[in-house]
Amino acid sequence: MKLYYCPWACSLAAHIVLHEAGVPFENENVDIWTKITASGADFNKVTPKGYVPALQLDNREIVTENIAVLDYLAGVYPQFGLEGPLGRTRLVEALAYISTEIHKSYKPYWHNGTDEQKAVASAYITARMRLLGDTVKGDYLFGDQPTVADFYLFVNTRWAERFGIDIPPAIAAIHQRLNARPAVQATLKAEGLA
């Protein structure tokens, strides 16, 4: 597998999963503004969407979209998925919530929004994080082990920290636990963020 990623981007979630899994994988840094990869390739030829994450499978197929990439990785590394008849559904439910309700709400912060747009976004993100915090079932979102949804959440809590957005104590506690994990620190180091 090969992950195309960009430091500070949402691709950090998939990157963490690969480090946590402890498997060999390739990665390549992408400049998401110029669309040129570290090896000088045109990223638009990897995916015409031009955004990360893009995961190249061993058969060279490309999977994009955090929800699909993380669902795929949870299938390959079930220790980061959820068991039970509704396990996958609950996981996709959490991934969709993080993607569409939280991740996307950061837009004004990453794309030169006005102060007013940022204030609206900040309040929305805090409210959405609060709702998620009320459902926490243990040390992590679903219990005592992190899932791919926790790693995706971590991207968003790092952004909240960066932009000074309030997050509820239950979510802050998950952030601290994740941040203390050796594989998470190894990923941050690999992306030049540690």
Ligand SMILES: N[C@@H](CCC(=O)N[C@@H](CS)C(=O)NCC(=O)O)C(=O)O
């Ligand atoms: N719909 C995509 C969006 C991914 C996304 O927003 N990626 C950002 C980084 S966090 C990116 O690469 N942006 C560059 C661009 O859109 O040109 C997903 O959910 O995976």
